[in-house]
Amino acid sequence: MNIHLYLRLNQNDMRIRDVNKIELVKEKAVELLVKVGFEGFTMSKLAKLCNISVATLYIYYKDKDDLILQIGLEETQKLSAMMLEGFDPNFTFEDGLRHQWKHRAKSMLENPLSCQVIEQLRTSTYQEKIFESMTETFKQTLGVFMDRAVAKGEIDLMPMETYWSVAFGPLYALVRFHNEGRSIGGRPFILTDEILWASFNLVLKAFKK
Amino acid sequence: MNIHLYLRLNQNDMRIRDVNKIELVKEKAVELLVKVGFEGFTMSKLAKLCNISVATLYIYYKDKDDLILQIGLEETQKLSAMMLEGFDPNFTFEDGLRHQWKHRAKSMLENPLSCQVIEQLRTSTYQEKIFESMTETFKQTLGVFMDRAVAKGEIDLMPMETYWSVAFGPLYALVRFHNEGRSIGGRPFILTDEILWASFNLVLKAFKK
DNA sequence: AATATAAATGAATATTCATTTAGTTATGAA
DNA sequence: TTCATAACTAAATGAATATTCATTTATATT
The missing domain is CATH 1.10.10.60 (Homeodomain-like)
Structure with missing residues (x-):
């Protein structure tokens, strides 16, 4: 045995x-x-x-479940580690946001497969088990960063979800367009630095007082 | 019986x-x-x-594939029809964007199951077969709307993807938070009208010249 | 070299699944 | 009422799938 x-x-x-x-x-x-x-x-x-x-x-x-769960967990942890690398909650709001855009874009564009697996897990029944771990880390770091930005008067007070959605929703959409390789139209879409930072500037403007 | x-x-x-x-x-x-x-x-x-x-x-x-495909198609068509209902490309930029936020939010919040199925399909192998049809309709309508907004000088010229990501990325993120029922922190998150329109105003500001 | 131990495997096993078959039942028309 | 037809079904089938078993193979330790 x-x-x-x-x-x-x-x-x-x-x-x-x-x-x-x-x-x-x-x-x-x-x-x-x-x-x-x-x-x-x-x-x-x-x-x-x-x-x-x-x-x-x-x-x-x-078993199969264990395999998928463990591998999924590893992928999410790998990616979220990359995303938070070098981030300091004491950054100014603008610097912090720019840093996050840079690192998140880099992580996702360099690991398209990890990205897609994580997206699949997000919408699957494994969702809960996997994202408990991930969100914890982010919650801490981003929460502190945001609170300080508010305290410094850099941005208005708002729910964490509003902040997250406006700050990163566009970025994730752009990366999805890029990874899916086709746009809303039929042309292939490539997320260039130019497009990335033009979008970033729009988002930054959204938060300006 | x-x-x-x-x-x-x-x-x-x-x-x-x-x-x-x-x-x-x-x-x-x-x-x-x-x-x-x-x-x-x-x-x-x-x-x-x-x-x-x-x-x-x-x-x-x-067969099974046909079942999933047909039902998936019906769901996506149902939802996209709701989303475009009453939309007129001649709206001013602000009105058009507001209209879309209202209708998309309403559609998604009132049909959480349809929403989740569509999200699952998005990340599955059925993706291509289903989203060809949907994106075509949106492409047309939104494309015209955007071109006119640019022509009228309401917004700057930018790639469709930038526009879409900044305009709707945050909305989709908010709805996801709402449907998942939990936030970045541990508290349950409910997308109230107040939060929705506060976020909308931020997004609107992003596009202001 | 001999031994112990765990990794690795090919071939079974048990189960689940999509799909079919063969037959029954309800329905509309004559 | 009778007949033809198509919806409907329980049970069967065979293929696919997850998982286990009986061995073999490699390696570290003695």
């Missing part, structure tokens, strides 16, 4: 025959999920894509 | 024993899709939820 130690993966006592194998699984899982969606994602497809046995997947993960 | 209404569908000369049955199927399909997501949606679950035989579903729809 096998005991599956899927919780102890990162400890040192695991004999890794092929170190790249788990990483390969994660990478291919994201790829597959983006390609075929939740409705087409199966363990055998993933195994075949990795050129490993299905059984091996069950050494790494308890 | 069944109520039999002897009516004919204009479509296929189909004798409907129970007119409400197809409507029931559509309604429950949306419900189920929202509840269990694509990954959990099965024909038998749907049939059981409707208290009909699985085989009956195959009288209404060719």
Whole structure:
């Protein structure tokens, strides 16, 4: 009888025959999920894509749900870490907002697959389990930043949701247009620096007193 | 107890024993899709939820794909029709934008299930097939509206995507917060008229010359 | 080198699923 | 009433799928 130690993966006592194998699984899982969606994602497809046995997947993960959940969690954490990198709540409002636009755009444009997986998870039944963790981090940092901006008289007092929506809603829309590769019209859309910062300036104007 | 209404569908000369049955199927399909997501949606679950035989579903729809596609299409068309209702490209920029915020918010808040299904479809593999049709209608109407606003000197010239993102990105974010029922913090969030129009005013300011 | 241990696997197993079949029931027309 | 037709159904089917089992293989430790 096998005991599956899927919780102890990162400890040192695991004999890794092929170190790249788990990483390969994660990478291919994201790829597959983006390609075929939740409705087409199966363990055998993933195994075949990795050129490993299905059984091996069950050494790494308890079951399909666990696999998707863990990988999803990793992706969201990876991306949110990138987004908050170098952010300081003491920034002026304008600098802070600009920093966030820069880092969020960069993170998302450089990791389109992660982005798409996270979007899929957002609208799936895994939603709740995944976004508890993520929002906590943001809540803290952005909350403090906003409170200070209000205290400094840089912006008016408003609900966090209003602030977030006006500040980042446009950015996320732009990135979605870019990632979907087609616009409201039929032409392909590329989110250039020029377009990004022109949009940013509009948003900044929205907050000006 | 069944109520039999002897009516004919204009479509296929189909004798409907129970007119409400197809409507029931559509309604429950949306419900189920929202509840269990694509990954959990099965024909038998749907049939059981409707208290009909699985085989009956195959009288209404060719197969599972057809079912999801048709129902998804109907939902998107229903919602987009509501959104464009009463919109006139000759509106001033401010009036037009206000009209859109009002109608889009109303449509989405009154149809949370439709909203969630459409969001799920957006990120699924059905995406392309469904959103071709929808974007066409919007493209036309909004394109004309925007061109006129630029011509009248109400707003600066900018790519359609910039305009759309800044104008509606915040609205969609607010509605998502509302539908998800929880905010960036932990409190439940309700999109009140006050919050909606306060956010609108910020967005409007973004476009002011 | 021998041993122990865990990773890895190919091949089963059990289950679920979409779809079909074969038959029943309700309906409209003659 | 009778007949033809189409809605409707329970049960069956076969394919796909998640998961497990019995072994084999690699590696660290002795």
